[in-house]
Amino acid sequence: MDQLKELISNDSVWRIPFVILFFILSFITIYFIYNFIEKRLKRHVVKTNKPLNDVIISFLRAPVLWILFSILLSIYNQLFMPAENYFEVLTNISRILLIASLGWFTIKVVKSLSFYLQNKLNIEDPNNLEARKRLTQLKMFEGILIAVIVVLFISISLMTFEALKNIGVSLLASAGVIGVIVGLAAQRSVGQILSGLQIALTQPLRLDDVVIVEGEWGRVEEITITYVVVKIWDERRLVVPIDYFLTKPFQNWTRATSDILGTVFLFVSYDLPVDPLRQKLSEILSENPNWDKRVCNIQVTDSKEWYKVLRILVSSADSSRNWDLKVDVREKMIDFINREFPGSFARLPIDEKRG
Numbered sequence: 001m002d003q004l005k006e007l008i009s010n011d012s013v014w015r016i017p018f019v020i021l022f023f024i025l026s027f028i029t030i031y032f033i034y035n036f037i038e039k040r041l042k043r044h045v046v047k048t049n050k051p052l053n054d055v056i057i058s059f060l061r062a063p064v065l066w067i068l069f070s071i072l073l074s075i076y077n078q079l080f081m082p083a084e085n086y087f088e089v090l091t092n093i094s095r096i097l098l099i100a101s102l103g104w105f106t107i108k109v110v111k112s113l114s115f116y117l118q119n120k121l122n123i124e125d126p127n128n129l130e131a132r133k134r135l136t137q138l139k140m141f142e143g144i145l146i147a148v149i150v151v152l153f154i155s156i157s158l159m160t161f162e163a164l165k166n167i168g169v170s171l172l173a174s175a176g177v178i179g180v181i182v183g184l185a186a187q188r189s190v191g192q193i194l195s196g197l198q199i200a201l202t203q204p205l206r207l208d209d210v211v212i213v214e215g216e217w218g219r220v221e222e223i224t225i226t227y228v229v230v231k232i233w234d235e236r237r238l239v240v241p242i243d244y245f246l247t248k249p250f251q252n253w254t255r256a257t258s259d260i261l262g263t264v265f266l267f268v269s270y271d272l273p274v275d276p277l278r279q280k281l282s283e284i285l286s287e288n289p290n291w292d293k294r295v296c297n298i299q300v301t302d303s304k305e306w307y308k309v310l311r312i313l314v315s316s317a318d319s320s321r322n323w324d325l326k327v328d329v330r331e332k333m334i335d336f337i338n339r340e341f342p343g344s345f346a347r348l349p350i351d352e353k354r355g
Helices: 002-007 015-048 051-080 087-118 129-158 162-171 176-183 188-202 275-286 319-340
Strands: 210-213 216-223 227-232 237-241 260-268 296-303 308-316
Touching: 015 051, 051 087, 087 129, 129 188, 129 216, 216 237, 260 319, 275 296, 275 308, 275 319, 308 319
Parallel strands: none
Antiparallel strands: 210 216, 216 227, 227 237, 260 308, 296 308
16 A cells, blocks of 8 residues: 555656556446446347337447546546646646537437437328428427537536636526527528528428429428538439528428329310320329329310310329329320321421412
């Protein structure tokens, strides 16, 4: 015991190496204890047949280890380093590490909760309107909550330094973090965050909605608190500021339901009978799995000097299927008319030159 006291005394040249070695061994011990507890928890999860909990346990592993490391560093600093010149530096480092680790842990908890709730939603269901609504709200509130957590823990970190304490205090003044955000709403970036909150509440669009933005057809692939990513039909990505959807008009084909009507126009001569086309359309649709059996219709919707306009209406469960259905109907109707009624498509007359 006397040798140990002599080894860690302020006059000993071996003091710092010994403390560092002892710190490393202590953390390794804690690391193995944590691994043991984690494995026991995972075995319990396997028995309960809830693999999602296993994912969440792994999700929280890194921030928990950093919290333990920060606490251990703070304890060793207080026990062995008070007389050292760099005591204050180590104190600030250990505090910042602990605050950052706690902030990281809090963010991971929010993400784990969001991940858990998202997995309860059945997005693969064809009638997934309510699930997409909930998923969009979860994503938006997750982003906003993480932004608030980041501001909160940055403020606390700043308060550990005397020179920056006033800045940290001002961020946590009586209005609180939300009050600061609202007070800065004139700034575009924070205004977009508030726009994201408004979209989460009012739901003008949701994840996987089919939209037309800036003349581009696509699906909403990602919604963040500052921008929306639309996946265009040709695999391009259109990135749009979140406040665009509150200030400019856009088409949302799946706002209330994914069911959709498709239109095919045919320009034919007046002598072409319509009834055979109606029969052929019914035959085409009955063989196509993309038709949802709601709407099958041909009407003469316009008449010009040299031709009439036939409008074909067909319905599908969603826009992607409707596109394939319209293409199939258009191809087969054109082939049918050319085969059974040759020369029946509209032609503009050409005046013959007089001799």
